[in-house]
Amino acid sequence: MAWTWLAIAGGFEVVWAVLLKYTEGFTRPLPSIATLATMGVSFYCMSRALQVLPMGTVYAVWVGIGAAGTALWGMTVEGEPATAARILCLALILAGVAGLKASA
Numbered sequence: 646m647a648w649t650w651l652a653i654a655g656g657f658e659v660v661w662a663v664l665l666k667y668t669e670g671f672t673r674p675l676p677s678i679a680t681l682a683t684m685g686v687s688f689y690c691m692s693r694a695l696q697v698l699p700m701g702t703v704y705a706v707w708v709g710i711g712a713a714g715t716a717l718w719g720m721t722v723e724g725e726p727a728t729a730a731r732i733l734c735l736a737l738i739l740a741g742v743a744g745l746k747a748s749a
Contacts, residue, residue: 646697647693647694647696647697647698648694648698648746650690650691650693650694651690651691651694651698651703651706651707651710652710653686653690654686654687654688654689654690654691654693654694654707654710655687655706655707655709655710655711655714656710656714657683657684657686657687657690658687658707658708658710658711658714658715659710659711659714659715659718660683660687661680661683661684661687662711662714662715663715663718664676664679664680664683665680667680668680687707691703691707694707698749699749702745702749705741705742705745706742706745706746709738709739709741709742709745710742712738713735713738713739713742716731716735717735
């Protein structure tokens with residue numbers, strides 16, 4: 646169940662990172678509230694995973710999911726460049742996350 650909590654936490658990290666762009670420096674109330682709420686959910690889920698899994702593993706996987714998911718969102722939805730080098734680097738991040746899960 647800890648890995649499920651961690652996956653949910655990582656998913657919510659992607660959501661709050663995307664929403665953060667739309668807060669315009671926390672000057673827009675609704676996106677700001679949504680960002681803070683999804684941050685709270687992400688941290689809560691991460692704290693549940695930390696009850697079972699090692700801290701370093703949890704944090705690295707959480708950041709990896711968030712970084713890769715946010716970058717993928719940027720490339721597919723926001724029109725950011727999807728170069729071979731960026732895709733390779735994302736694959737390396739995901740490989741690291743998979744390696745941490747396999748070794749836990």
